[in-house]
Amino acid sequence: MNDARPGTTVPDHRGRTGLHLTGLGLDRNPRVVVEDVELLAAGWHVLRATTFRYRGDDGTWSTQTRETYDRGNGATVLLYDPARRTVLLTRQFRYPVYVNDHPDGMLIETAAGLLDDDDPVTAMRREAEEETGVRVDEVEPVFEVYMSPGSVTERLHFFAAAYDGSARHGDRGGLAEEDEEIEILEYDIDDALSMIRDGSIQDAKTIMLLQWAVLDGPFSPGR
Numbered sequence: 380m381n382d383a384r385p386g387t388t389v390p391d392h393r394g395r396t397g398l399h400l401t402g403l404g405l406d407r408n409p410r411v412v413v414e415d416v417e418l419l420a421a422g423w424h425v426l427r428a429t430t431f432r433y434r435g436d437d438g439t440w441s442t443q444t445r446e447t448y449d450r451g452n453g454a455t456v457l458l459y460d461p462a463r464r465t466v467l468l469t470r471q472f473r474y475p476v477y478v479n480d481h482p483d484g485m486l487i488e489t490a491a492g493l494l495d496d497d498d499p500v501t502a503m504r505r506e507a508e509e510e511t512g513v514r515v516d517e518v519e520p521v522f523e524v525y526m527s528p529g530s531v532t533e534r535l536h537f538f539a540a541a542y543d544g545s546a547r548h549g550d551r552g553g554l555a556e557e558d559e560e561i562e563i564l565e566y567d568i569d570d571a572l573s574m575i576r577d578g579s580i581q582d583a584k585t586i587m588l589l590q591w592a593v594l595d596g597p598f599s600p601g602r
Contacts, residue, residue, distance in 0.1 A: 386421030395421065401449070402429050410434040414442075424450040447532050454503040454536040455491035457521075457588035458513055459568070460544035461597050466571055467542060468585065469510050470562040481581070487564065487574070488582045491535075499536035507540070510561050515540040521591055526583060537588060539596055568598050 385391035386398040399418040405411065412432045420426040430444045458467035470487050477484025492506035504515045521537040544565060566574070571589050574580040580589070592598050 381418050384418055386418050386425070391421040393423075398425055399427070401427065419446070424448060446530060448530055449532045451493045451495070452499075452534045452536070453491060453493045454499045454506065454538065455489045455584045455588070456503045456507050456515065456518070456538040456540055457489050457592060457596075458507065458511060458515075458540055458542045459592060459597050460542055463544045464568050464598060465544050465565050466568055466589065466592070467511055467513065467544070468564045468566065468571070470564055471560060476581075486582055487580050487585065489585045489588055491584060500538070503536065503538050511563050513542045515542075517541070521588065521596070524587070535584060537584065539588065539592070541597070568592060
């Protein structure tokens with residue numbers, strides 16, 4: 380079914396080939412044998428259906444098929460001002476949340492983006508400057524997380540970095556050529572936590588970084 384489909388032996392609109400081969404030959408887990416990978420779609424990101432055999436705890440083998448959505452890996456950063464006890468967040472329109480019951484689709488988030496061809500730190504610095512105008516120097520790795528492991532392959536790299544809120548200016552960010560309209564928001568950390576409780580902040584990566592900040596990060600009792 381993959382024959383001559385764009386992205387297989389024929390380049391897709393981004394010039395990619397071999398997208399139907401990802402996963403074949405994986406042998407890190409002896410209980411899993413990948414048998415077939417079907418390329419379902421190769422838009423900007425890639426949708427595959429993979430058929431594999433899985434050996435259960437009782438030793439019997441079953442054949443299963445799973446769809447995976449591959450959008451690449453990403454990076455995100457919590458920008459914080461330790462002296463002023465503030466965090467710098469963004470707000471932009473996200474259609475997927477709008478179509479799934481978010482009131483207006485205007486989601487409050489930490490700065491984030493895909494790695495593309497960069498390493499995680501470089502990508503995080505790029506996204507922080509594009510979205511907030513803040514140039515990040517010293518960074519603290521926080522954790523790496525699979526955000527939706529049932530279907531999405533993405534691994535997200537989490538960072539934290541200090542910024543000088545007294546020197547910051549402007550309330551808009553984003554790249555016009557990518558149709559980005561990003562509002563830059565600065566909150567007291569306690570106010571940001573309250574916004575999690577009342578549902579004003581619903582983005583998973585942002586909630587995780589804000590809670591880390593008060594449990595183990597720059598606003599924790601031990602720091």
